[in-house]
Amino acid sequence: MKHLIPDLFSGLKDSDFTCDTCILAKSHRVPYSLSTNKCTTPFTLIHSDVWGPSLITAPSGVQWFVTFIDDCTRMTWLYLLKNKNEVSSCFQSFHKQMKTQFNAQIQILRSDNGGEFVNHNFQTYFQQHGIIHETTCPQTPQQNGVAKRKNRHLLETARALLIDAHVPLHHWDDAIVTAVHLINRMPSGVLTFKTPLHVLAQHRLLPSVLVLTPRIFGCVAFVHLHKNQRSKLDPCALLYVFLGYATHQKGYRC
Structure with missing residues (x-):
């Protein structure tokens, strides 16, 4: 219109015009920029997410797993689940283990708004121990990106282990646990190519870590x-x- 009838727009700028209809008809989400916020102390912030159910049930009856990732060191702890309602008890066990083994106090847990996290048992436990529960905005899984990407990394690694070794798919739980063991001991670009275990050792005195020679999965x-x-x-x-x-x-x- 400005090019067709320039006299009507003399002295006006494009920013002077707003059109609610165009916003409603053409709304797009702004791309998420990479977060530069990173904790400098282990266990200050824990990212968590639940994956499942698996279409293939493991012999032990496992269909789900939950991950807890430390923001500072990127160390990952994984718990296998038969039901999603076990997430609360798994976090309580994880919380006590970190306090006993590393003399650390978890301050923040970040997760999505799933019912396995947003429930009365969880909220009561958070209040009793002074833990802040940060949840993502609705329809915004990007805000829990660390846990989402970690789950994807674990699944890709486990899938590669199963395919390469020709191991039956019902052993997916063994593959996912092995993937966590290996990833915690592999260099990461986020950590300037240090291993999560090495970074954790720089901050905390580690309990007796069982060092085993790596073997080929499925050999x-x-x-x-x-x-x-x-x-x-x-x-x-x-x-x-x-x-x-x-x-x-x-x-x-x-």
Whole structure:
């Protein structure tokens, strides 16, 4: 219109005109910029998200998992779930473990508005321990991007482990736990190519970390049988498949 009838727009700028109809008809979301806010102290801010249900139920009955990611170190803790209503008890266990093992107090938990996080049990626990629960705005999963991207990273890694090793898909829970173990010990660009475990060690005295030589997921493993487990003519070992690392033992899972 300005080009067609310039006299009508003399002395006026485009910013002088507003059109509510155009806003309603052409509204688009502004792209999210990368957040530059990052905690400098471990366990000040914990990101969390729940994934599931899996279309394939694991032999243990697991269909879900919840992750807790420390904003400072990017260390990830994962809990396997049979039901979503176990999230509250898992966080309480995680909270107590961090307090005991690292002498740390969680200050903020950030999650979405899912019912597994926004409920009476969770809110009561937060009030009792002085924890702030930050939730995302409705329809804005980008505000919980750290947890969302971590879940995607874990699933991509677990999928690659299962495909490459030709392991049956019902062992997805073993693959996802192995993925967490490996990612916590791999360099990350967010941490200037340090490992999350190394960054955590710079801030906190670590409990006795069980260091095991990495093995290839799904590889053949010969498990030795002790004499009290076999007769004189029985095989001295059994043929197994390597499926991960023990959580509280210095050993492998086959």
